[in-house]
Amino acid sequence: MSALKAHPKVYWIWNHRRWCLENIPWGPGQQGERAFHGWKQAAWDKELFVVEKMLDVDPRNCESLLMHILSIQLSMLCSTVHAWDYRRYILSGMPSSRPESADLLYTSKKIEANFSNFSAWHQRSKTLASLWAQNKLDEKQSRQEGESLRDYLGHAILPHAGFDVRV
Numbered sequence: 001m002s003a004l005k006a007h008p009k010v011y012w013i014w015n016h017r018r019w020c021l022e023n024i025p026w027g028p029g030q031q032g033e034r035a036f037h038g039w040k041q042a043a044w045d046k047e048l049f050v051v052e053k054m055l056d057v058d059p060r061n062c063e064s065l066l067m068h069i070l071s072i073q074l075s076m077l078c079s080t081v082h083a084w085d086y087r088r089y090i091l092s093g094m095p096s097s098r099p100e101s102a103d104l105l106y107t108s109k110k111i112e113a114n115f116s117n118f119s120a121w122h123q124r125s126k127t128l129a130s131l132w133a134q135n136k137l138d139e140k141q142s143r144q145e146g147e148s149l150r151d152y153l154g155h156a157i158l159p160h161a162g163f164d165v166r167v
Contacts, residue, residue, distance in 0.1 A: 001050070008054055014086050021047055021093065037095050044094045051087045055110070084119045088126075100136070103127045 004013050027039030091098060104127055110120035131137035 004050075004054070005057075008057075008083065017047065018086070018089065021090070041095045044090060048087065048090045048094070051083055051090060052106070054083050055087070084123055088123070100127050100131055104131075 003010075004017070007013060021044060024040050024043050027035045027037065029036045091103070104124065107120045107124035107127065110117050111124070114120075128137065128142060132139040132142070
C-alpha cells in the first residue's frame with residue numbers, strides 16, 4: 001500500500017494488485033455456500049475501498065502515463081495505471097456485482113466535491129448509457145434532469161465569470 005501511495009501512476013503496482021485479485025482462491029466450503037463467496041468478495045470490496053480512497057486523495061488521477069505512446073500490446077498495462085479504469089475493473093470483476101445505481105451515487109458525490117472532475121463525469125456518462133440500454137432508467141427523464149442541472153450551473157457560474165446568462 002505504501003508503494004501505491006507514493007507512486008499512484010506506476011502501472012506495475014496496479015498490475016500486481018490486479019494479479020493478486022485474480023488469483024485469490026475461493027473460500028472454504030462448497031459453491032453456493034456463503035463462506036465460499038464471502039472471502040473472495042471481501043477482498044474485492046477492500047480493493048474497491050482502496051481505489052476509491054486513492055481517488056479521494058487525487059481526483060485528477062485520470063490520465064494514463066503511457067496513453068497514445070505504447071502499442072496496442074501494452075494497452076492492458078496502460079489501462080490499469082488509471083485509477084478510474086482500475087475501479088471499473090474491480091466493479092466488473094467482483095464475485096457479487098454492485099448495482100449500477102450505486103455508481104451514479106458515487107459519481108454524484110465526486111462531482112459535487114469537484115465539479116471539474118471530468119473522469120467522474122465520464123464514468124457517470126458510461127453508467128447512464130448502460131442503465132438506459134438496459135431500460136433500468138428513463139432516458140428522457142434523465143436528460144431533462146441534466147438540462148435543468150445545466151441551467152442551474154449556468155446561472156451559478158456564468159454571472160461570476162462576467163457573462164450575461166439572459167442571452
